Amino acid sequence: MISIILISTPFLFYLYRLAPKADTWDLGFMILDNGGFSTVKVFVHALMTKLMFLIFTTIWFFTSKHWWRFSILIPFGLFFFQTTGVINQNIKYTEDFNFWSVVPMLLPILIGMILVSIKLNKESRLLDIREQISIEMEEIKQKRRAS
Template sequence: MKNGKLRYRRTGNRNLILGSIIATFIAATPYFFYLYESVPDQKTWETFLFTYNSRFYGGIDIVAWTLAGKLIPLFLLFIWFFTCRHWWYHVLIVPIAMYIFQILTVINDDIQYIDSNQIFYLIPIMIFIIPSIYLLRARIFNQLNTVDKSLQDLEDEFKISPKGIKDKMKDYF
């Protein structure tokens, strides 16, 4: 019995530490967003790691501002995806894919229009995600109509058991 309590205490402490780290990162996202202000206002930025030449944008600061506007919501969506226990959390893959595509579009300097025609690239993802979410919803409501369970009981039944981020990543890759 003592060993079981010790294991629970270690797991509880680990979850508390991980939750505190995630909450700190979420609270710090406004500061992460404004990191773009530390990027120089010029067309070429040379560092000891890389040299970046902005051909399409007016300056590197505009590229950094645009990327910050895409990376912060993507970061928050990833946190939501990996911590969500609801049955519908796979639908978050659609906006995640959209933001990843937008980031790739921003990085590609030869693109003329940012945020255009991306729906065509998201269609294959949406073709898989939307029907699977709808079928899961239909299954829930079918059980709701045939069984004396509340919607909350059914949602709890379809919730994914708590896993760490590492275990969730193993499920997908």
């Protein structure tokens, strides 16, 4: 699954090339506007750039087994903050917008990521233990057959 996501990221990033140099883009199921940028193409490019970093830091956090992986949450928070800035491009809102405004939205996401990471870590350890048990059982069976 992670491989598919990683393989698809260049295609997602270059999605902006399909966007028109207009104020709106009718996708059939929704209409996308320029979000305060000069054209929809510029908006999609800015959004995809930020989303790519969110995807990469999320995958990095979940796949890292090192003790320092929680420090990856710092750039994740920064990219989340920047992504919300791209999505909410109203001038008045941007002037009043700072990092502390994002914390209430970011905290549940970070807590969820930590909880999922802990669960995945436990599952990974269980799989390793099961593999070790099956290897030891095979060795015991081979010893009994040999004797």
